Amino acid sequence: MTINVTIWNEFRHEKSNPAVTELYPNGIHQAIGEGITGDVSVRYAVLDDAEHGLTEEVLNSTDVLLWWGHMAHGDVQDHIVERVYNRVLQGMGLIVLHSGHFSKIFKKLMGTSCDLKWREAGEKERLWVVNPGHPIAQGIGEYIELAQEEMYGEHFDIPQPDELVFTSWFEGGEVFRSGCCYTRGSGKIFYFRPGHETYPTYYNTEVRKVISNAIQWAKPVGREYPSYGHVPVALEPIKGNK
Amino acid sequence: MTINVTIWNEFRHEKSNPAVTELYPNGIHQAIGEGITGDVSVRYAVLDDAEHGLTEEVLNSTDVLLWWGHMAHGDVQDHIVERVYNRVLQGMGLIVLHSGHFSKIFKKLMGTSCDLKWREAGEKERLWVVNPGHPIAQGIGEYIELAQEEMYGEHFDIPQPDELVFTSWFEGGEVFRSGCCYTRGSGKIFYFRPGHETYPTYYNTEVRKVISNAIQWAKPVGREYPSYGHVPVALEPIKGNK
Amino acid sequence: MTINVTIWNEFRHEKSNPAVTELYPNGIHQAIGEGITGDVSVRYAVLDDAEHGLTEEVLNSTDVLLWWGHMAHGDVQDHIVERVYNRVLQGMGLIVLHSGHFSKIFKKLMGTSCDLKWREAGEKERLWVVNPGHPIAQGIGEYIELAQEEMYGEHFDIPQPDELVFTSWFEGGEVFRSGCCYTRGSGKIFYFRPGHETYPTYYNTEVRKVISNAIQWAKPVGREYPSYGHVPVALEPIKGNK
Amino acid sequence: MTINVTIWNEFRHEKSNPAVTELYPNGIHQAIGEGITGDVSVRYAVLDDAEHGLTEEVLNSTDVLLWWGHMAHGDVQDHIVERVYNRVLQGMGLIVLHSGHFSKIFKKLMGTSCDLKWREAGEKERLWVVNPGHPIAQGIGEYIELAQEEMYGEHFDIPQPDELVFTSWFEGGEVFRSGCCYTRGSGKIFYFRPGHETYPTYYNTEVRKVISNAIQWAKPVGREYPSYGHVPVALEPIKGNK
Numbered sequence: 031m032t033i034n035v036t037i038w039n040e041f042r043h044e045k046s047n048p049a050v051t052e053l054y055p056n057g058i059h060q061a062i063g064e065g066i067t068g069d070v071s072v073r074y075a076v077l078d079d080a081e082h083g084l085t086e087e088v089l090n091s092t093d094v095l096l097w098w099g100h101m102a103h104g105d106v107q108d109h110i111v112e113r114v115y116n117r118v119l120q121g122m123g124l125i126v127l128h129s130g131h132f133s134k135i136f137k138k139l140m141g142t143s144c145d146l147k148w149r150e151a152g153e154k155e156r157l158w159v160v161n162p163g164h165p166i167a168q169g170i171g172e173y174i175e176l177a178q179e180e181m182y183g184e185h186f187d188i189p190q191p192d193e194l195v196f197t198s199w200f201e202g203g204e205v206f207r208s209g210c211c212y213t214r215g216s217g218k219i220f221y222f223r224p225g226h227e228t229y230p231t232y233y234n235t236e237v238r239k240v241i242s243n244a245i246q247w248a249k250p251v252g253r254e255y256p257s258y259g260h261v262p263v264a265l266e267p268i269k270g271n272k
Numbered sequence: 273m274t275i276n277v278t279i280w281n282e283f284r285h286e287k288s289n290p291a292v293t294e295l296y297p298n299g300i301h302q303a304i305g306e307g308i309t310g311d312v313s314v315r316y317a318v319l320d321d322a323e324h325g326l327t328e329e330v331l332n333s334t335d336v337l338l339w340w341g342h343m344a345h346g347d348v349q350d351h352i353v354e355r356v357y358n359r360v361l362q363g364m365g366l367i368v369l370h371s372g373h374f375s376k377i378f379k380k381l382m383g384t385s386c387d388l389k390w391r392e393a394g395e396k397e398r399l400w401v402v403n404p405g406h407p408i409a410q411g412i413g414e415y416i417e418l419a420q421e422e423m424y425g426e427h428f429d430i431p432q433p434d435e436l437v438f439t440s441w442f443e444g445g446e447v448f449r450s451g452c453c454y455t456r457g458s459g460k461i462f463y464f465r466p467g468h469e470t471y472p473t474y475y476n477t478e479v480r481k482v483i484s485n486a487i488q489w490a491k492p493v494g495r496e497y498p499s500y501g502h503v504p505v506a507l508e509p510i511k512g513n514k
Numbered sequence: 515m516t517i518n519v520t521i522w523n524e525f526r527h528e529k530s531n532p533a534v535t536e537l538y539p540n541g542i543h544q545a546i547g548e549g550i551t552g553d554v555s556v557r558y559a560v561l562d563d564a565e566h567g568l569t570e571e572v573l574n575s576t577d578v579l580l581w582w583g584h585m586a587h588g589d590v591q592d593h594i595v596e597r598v599y600n601r602v603l604q605g606m607g608l609i610v611l612h613s614g615h616f617s618k619i620f621k622k623l624m625g626t627s628c629d630l631k632w633r634e635a636g637e638k639e640r641l642w643v644v645n646p647g648h649p650i651a652q653g654i655g656e657y658i659e660l661a662q663e664e665m666y667g668e669h670f671d672i673p674q675p676d677e678l679v680f681t682s683w684f685e686g687g688e689v690f691r692s693g694c695c696y697t698r699g700s701g702k703i704f705y706f707r708p709g710h711e712t713y714p715t716y717y718n719t720e721v722r723k724v725i726s727n728a729i730q731w732a733k734p735v736g737r738e739y740p741s742y743g744h745v746p747v748a749l750e751p752i753k754g755n756k
Numbered sequence: 757m758t759i760n761v762t763i764w765n766e767f768r769h770e771k772s773n774p775a776v777t778e779l780y781p782n783g784i785h786q787a788i789g790e791g792i793t794g795d796v797s798v799r800y801a802v803l804d805d806a807e808h809g810l811t812e813e814v815l816n817s818t819d820v821l822l823w824w825g826h827m828a829h830g831d832v833q834d835h836i837v838e839r840v841y842n843r844v845l846q847g848m849g850l851i852v853l854h855s856g857h858f859s860k861i862f863k864k865l866m867g868t869s870c871d872l873k874w875r876e877a878g879e880k881e882r883l884w885v886v887n888p889g890h891p892i893a894q895g896i897g898e899y900i901e902l903a904q905e906e907m908y909g910e911h912f913d914i915p916q917p918d919e920l921v922f923t924s925w926f927e928g929g930e931v932f933r934s935g936c937c938y939t940r941g942s943g944k945i946f947y948f949r950p951g952h953e954t955y956p957t958y959y960n961t962e963v964r965k966v967i968s969n970a971i972q973w974a975k976p977v978g979r980e981y982p983s984y985g986h987v988p989v990a991l992e993p994i995k996g997n998k
Contacts, residue, residue, distance in 0.1 A: 119385055119429065121647055141383035141431075142456050143361055145500035153510045156749070158910045158931050159740070163605055163700030168735040172911070181506075184884045185498040185898070187361070187457055189383075190434055190919065193676065193697075197910065197923060199931045201750075202506030205884050205923045213677075214384050215429055216647030251652040256427040256643070258387035264423075265445030265640070266685075268395040363889055398991070400668045400689050401982070405847055405942035410977040414669070426642045426681065427656070434919065435674065435939075439681060439689045443992075447642050447683045455919075458889030493894040498885070507882070508927075603869055603913070625867035625915075626940050627845055629984035637994040665990075669982040671845070671941055673867075674918055687991030698868050699913055740911040742871035748907075748928030752879045 033070045033249050036092040037063050038084065040099040041076040043227045050227045058098050058225070058232060062127075065238030070245060077102060082110050089113060094123035094245045097130045098225065111135050119215025120255045123248025125241065128225035131186075136221070139214050140188055146206070147183035153201035155179040155224060157208050161195045166209065166220065166243045174236040180226035182206045188221070196240075198223060209240070211247075216255060218248040275312045275491050278334040279305050280326065282341040283318040285469040292469045300340050300467075300474060304369075307480030312487060319344060324352050331355060336365035336487045339372045340467065353377050361457025362497045365490025367483065370467035373428075378463070381456050382430055388448070389425035395443035397421040397466060399450050403437045408451065408462065408485045416478040422468035424448045430463070438482075440465060451482070453489075458497060460490040517554045517733050520576040521547050522568065524583040525560040527711040534711045542582050542709075542716060546611075549722030554729060561586060566594050573597060578607035578729045581614045582709065595619050603699025604739045607732025609725065612709035615670075620705070623698050624672055630690070631667035637685035639663040639708060641692050645679045650693065650704065650727045658720040664710035666690045672705070680724075682707060693724070695731075700739065702732040759796045759975050762818040763789050764810065766825040767802040769953040776953045784824050784951075784958060788853075791964030796971060803828060808836050815839060820849035820971045823856045826953065837861050845941025846981045849974025851967065854951035857912075862947070865940050866914055872932070873909035879927035881905040881950060883934050887921045892935065892946065892969045900962040906952035908932045914947070922966075924949060935966070937973075942981060944974040 039059035043050040054061050063072045073092075075083025077099070089095075095114065099106070111134045118124050118139060126136045131144045157174040159167045174196075183204030189212070196209030208223035222240060225231045232238070281301035285292040296303050305314045315334075317325025319341070331337075337356065341348070353376045360366050360381060368378045373386045399416040401409045416438075425446030431454070438451030450465035464482060467473045474480070523543035527534040538545050547556045557576075559567025561583070573579075579598065583590070595618045602608050602623060610620045615628045641658040643651045658680075667688030673696070680693030692707035706724060709715045716722070765785035769776040780787050789798045799818075801809025803825070815821075821840065825832070837860045844850050844865060852862045857870045883900040885893045900922075909930030915938070922935030934949035948966060951957045958964070 139383040141381045143500075147500060147503045149503050149506060151504075151506060151510050153506070156929060156931075160910050160912070160931075160933065161697065161916070162740045162911050163697050163702060163735060165735050172740060181503075183503065184886050184923065185500075185888050186886070187498075187500070189431060189454070189456060190887070192432055193916065194920070197931045197933070199925060199929060201508060201510050203508040203882060203925060205882075205886075205925045205931050207886065207923070212431070213645065213647050214431060218647060251647060251649050256429075256646045256656060258385075258389060258427075258429070261389045261391050261423075261425065262393075264391060264393060264395065264443075266443060268393050268443050398687060398689075402668050402670070402689075402691065403674070403939065404669050404982045405939050405944060405977060407977050414982060426644050427646050428644070432645070432677065436678070439668065439691070441683060441687060441689045445640060445683060447640075447644075447681045447689050449644065449681070455887065455889050460889060493889060493891050498888045498898060623867045625865040627984075631984060631987045633987050633990060635988075635990060635994050637990065665987075667987065669984075671982075671984070673915060673938070673940060676916055685990075685992060685994050696915070698915060740913075742869075742873060742911075742913070745873045745875050745907075745909065746877075748875060748877060748879070750927060750929040752877050752927050 033245060034091055034093045035066065035070045035096065035245055036073045036075055036088060037096040038075045038098070040102050041078065042102050043100065053228065053230055058227065061232040062096060062241065065232060065241065066245065067242045068246060077105060082106060084110050084114060086113065089117045089122070092122055093250055094125065094248045096125045096127060097133060097135065098127045099133045100129035100227065103133050106134055111138060115139065118217035118219065121216040121250035123217060123250060124219045125244050125248060126219065126221045128223060131221065139219060142189060143187045146186045147204065149181040149202060151181065151202060152178040153181055156199040157196040157224070158199065159195065160197050161193060164193060164195045165247050166195050166240060168243050169239050170236055176224055176231060176234065178229050179224055179231065182223055220244040220248055273311070275487060276333055276335045277308065277312045277338065277487055278315045278317055278330060279338045280317045280340070282344050283320065284344050285342065295470065295472055300469065303474040304338060304483065307474060307483065308487065309484045310488060319347060324348060326352050326356060328355065331359045331364065334364055335492055336367065336490045338367045338369060339375060339377065340369045341375045342371035342469065345375050348376055353380060357381065360459035360461065363458040363492035365459060365492060366461045367486050367490060368461065368463045370465060373463065381461060384431060385429045388428045389446065391423040391444060393423065393444060394420040395423055398441040399438040399466070400441065401437065402439050403435060406435060406437045407489050408437050408482060410485050411481050412478055418466055418473060418476065420471050421466055421473065424465055462486040462490055517729060518575055518577045519550065519554050519580065519729055520557045520559055520572060521580040522559045522582065524586050525562065526586050527584065537712065537714055542711065545716040546580060546725065549716060549725065550729065551726045552730060561589060566590060568594050568598060570597065573601045573606070576606055577734055578609065578732045580609045580611060581617060581619065582611045583617045584613035584711065587617050590618055595622060599623065602701035602703065605700040605734035607701060607734060608703045609728050609732060610703065610705045612707060615705065623703060626673060627671045630670045631688065633665040633686060635665065635686060636662040637665055640683040641680040641708070642683065643679065644681050645677060648677060648679045649731050650679050650724060652727050653723050654720055660708055660715060660718065662713050663708055663715065666707055700734070704728040704732055759971060760817055760819045761792065761796045761822065761971055762799045762801055762814060763822045764801045764824065766828050767804065768828050769826065779954065779956055784953065787958040788822060788967065791958060791967065792971065793968045794972060803831060808832060810836050810840060812839065815843045815848070818848055819976055820851065820974045822851045822853060823859060823861065824853045824951065825859045826855035829859050832860055837864060841865065844943035844945065847942040847976035849943060849976060850945045851970050851974060852945065852947045854949060857947065865945060868915060869913045871913045873930065875907040875928060877907065877928060878904040879907055882925040883922040883950065884925065885921065886923050887919060890919060890921045891973050892921050892966060894969050895965050896962055902950055902957060902960065904955050905950055905957065908949055946970040946974055
């Protein structure tokens with residue numbers, strides 16, 4: 031069954047930084063989209079679209095949403111964040127990439143600051159698989175090596191992941207929980223660390239494989255949203271004590 | 273070492289519902305406070321105090337905060353919620369009681385709707401210990417039985433607890449994860465289900481024991497808040513751009 | 515892609531207890547097998563087969579193994595248990611049903627006693643979904659109701675599940691964590707509580723749906739078993755002893 | 757309240773390898789014991805003692821057992837392993853150190869192979885705190901740095917820890933989950949990675965602090981072992997369907 035994927039990108043660095051323009055001429059979102067394999071239908075949405083491209087209609091027909099943002103987290107309108115949030119709780123998958131750790135939507139879903147250490151020094155990153163039986167690690171060897179990336183270091187202020195899939199080693203001496211799975215409401219969330227805008231990370235075959243795997247993992251199970259609220263009639267007789 | 277506990281109560285039902293006034297003449301907070309054992313120093317704060325009784329000074333000298341609210345969640349000011357939230361991330365323990373599941377602070381820390389099913393029918397609740405080695409279950413037998421309580425039923429829309437200590441059986445046919453542990457930032461959070469305002473739950477010896485245990489468990493470890501942000505100098509040499 | 519399923523059954527009650535013979539004339543394994551939907555190929559193996567039907571050849575071509583046992587756990591040979599265990603660590607899925615909680619293979623994989631309370635009183639069981647977004651709960655409503663089942667009660671001595679999908683309510687007053695997910699090595703394990711031999715549980719449509727879902731969830735990701743052991747050559751230069 | 761600690765050491769390397777003898781003249785166990793702070797009473801037990809020093813009497817009066825073994829895991833008798841295992845399930849804390857990952861007791865409690873990669877190259881290890889609010893990390897800065905240690909690398913074949921406290925960075929390019937918390941039965945288990953016999957790791961102040969913290973965390977809660985088995989009489993009336 032075809033999975034409907036929407037890739038959301040801030041799409042600002044690509045317009046303001048020539049190095050990024052050269053690397054991702056059609057935007058980071060397109061590079062990500064071109065790398066996705068499997069039975070998926072891909073759409074794009076960017077910050078400067080009307081409603082950031084995330085209308086009710088778009089979200090209601092999205093199975094899995096990918097999110098890349100960095101320099102303009104504050105420009106994302108709160109009511110759109112609320113809309114995405116509600117869709118996740120109802121079952122839409124969400125894949126948050128790299129600097130998206132500081133997006134409003136990720137912080138709202140995590141309930142923590144999502145803060146971390148960082149350094150831009152073009153250093154080597156090695157993402158070790160710590161859960162080899164996890165579907166997101168399917169087809170990945172013992173680790174993914176990226177010659178140059180931005181460093182993100184612990185402590186990463188997130189809730190303990192429901193499942194931890196990758197842990198990164200950095201040349202400069204830090205480690206980072208770099209592939210983290212969560213369930214919130216009926217929705218599945220995967221945070222995947224690499225993807226700084228000045229490196230060709232989203233052209234990397236294994237990074238693309240992980241993203242494709244994560245889409246399969248995060249797709250909704252297609253059940254109705256559970257009911258809540260007042261249930262005055264009990265399923266079983268109640269004696270009471272009055 | 274003495275643990276500084278602040279018990280926060282909405283303190284509205286006690287003023288408007290004669291049945292509650294009779295049951296908790298000095299407020300639910302006082303009944304809770306009187307039941308706490310161990311080396312603790314207890315203060316009280318209520319919604320109608322200035323700044324809801326949760327000034328910077330009070331919070332900075334609080335090790336563990338207890339929270340009971342129900343009918344007036346919306347009256348709690350957002351900047352006070354933010355203040356409590358930041359203190360939790362920095363290490364203050366938080367114990368959320370009963371209808372506090374819908375408080376702003378709990379929903380913000382969980383990142384989910386915290387919705388559930390409910391019914392007021394004076395039915396029997398039996399809280400089964402599912403983690404007998406957990407310090408919060410210390411001194412509790414196989415279960416706690418409450419002759420009459422409000423029912424809360426699954427699905428309870430919370431993140432999967434880091435540790436689940438109690439699961440409730442209800443006479444009317446439902447179950448509920450009724451003792452849930454979380455860590456958020458450096459702070460520990462315990463959600464404990466029972467405590468509807470029209471029942472004498474906070475006079476129950478075992479309920480009081482659980483609350484006393486939870487305070488010990490949730491106390492801060494007393495370390496500095498971890499550092500975050502830019503760390504331009506690496507711990508190890510980086511070969512850098514070739 | 516077709517999933518190769520092997521259903522293992524002790525197949526003793528069906529031969530010795532006329533009530534069970536009548537209910538499951540071809541054995542519990544066949545009733546389970548007939549209820550599985552999806553692209554699967556089903557084989558059967560029973561205790562009294564040579565090597566309990568679990569030869570190297572059978573196990574090496576099994577993606578997901580189901581296990582029902584009760585009165586003859588002790589008759590399962592240790593070297594066969596070891597064989598199954600190694601296959602699970604290498605990625606084979608394992609679904610342990612009902613009284614299989616006390617099987618050698620489940621206890622070995624859990625590392626605990628797997629003990630519990632039990633009662634045969636033909637009482638009502640209601641399995642509540644506590645993780646509505648989980649693929650194993652796909653297509654299931656808020657709960658599954660079974661008119662008559664054996665009771666299993668907490669404390670159930672298992673490691674905290676990686677994911678908890680169902681929690682049971684019993685008419686007689688107990689609760690039970692009745693749908694539990696684990697990963698061990700590269701293999702996924704699902705424990706599913708209902709299925710006492712004297713009740714028609716394995717003809718129940720929703721129980722069959724859960725088992726079919728669990729097979730999809732537990733299928734191996736098809737990666738090589740990770741390497742271990744001595745790696746004398748480092749990936750990065752080491753300065754070594756000063 | 758005084759915690760009764762027993763430190764178990766294989767005590768073979770110290771007798772056969774002069775470098776180890778020089779480093780730990782009274783055995784690794786004594787170096788560990790001398791570093792423990794807090795209200796504890798410390799005893800020692802070694803492989804070559806009668807019953808490996810782990811008589812029923814010793815175990816029944818032990819609150820927390822520490823375990824260091826490496827070259828002689830196979831010499832530990834199975835019935836003593838069983839005895840330790842039962843005590844852990846009943847609530848005794850267990851702290852497994854370094855090469856104890858391959859001990860019979862740890863593998864039995866984990867239910868996995870506990871395999872890993874390793875290299876003896878005298879390389880730098882940096883143990884990062886990934887859970888700063890955890891009591892085991894109390895008083896530890898952002899990381900512990902050890903100038904020279906043996907490398908242990910992922911994939912480490914363990915169940916996902918209930919709580920992960922440390923993750924190690926190694927100079928040679930690997931990472932490792934180096935501080936892992938579990939509950940099994942009523943007992944708490946902490947695995948702590950560093951401590952190769954040829955390095956002065958157990959004289960390190962921060963390593964000693966972690967071990968002291970872990971003892972406090974792992975102490976039993978002092979409750980009776982939960983009951984299991986047949987409970988023919990229900991807590992609530994059962995209608996039955998006969």
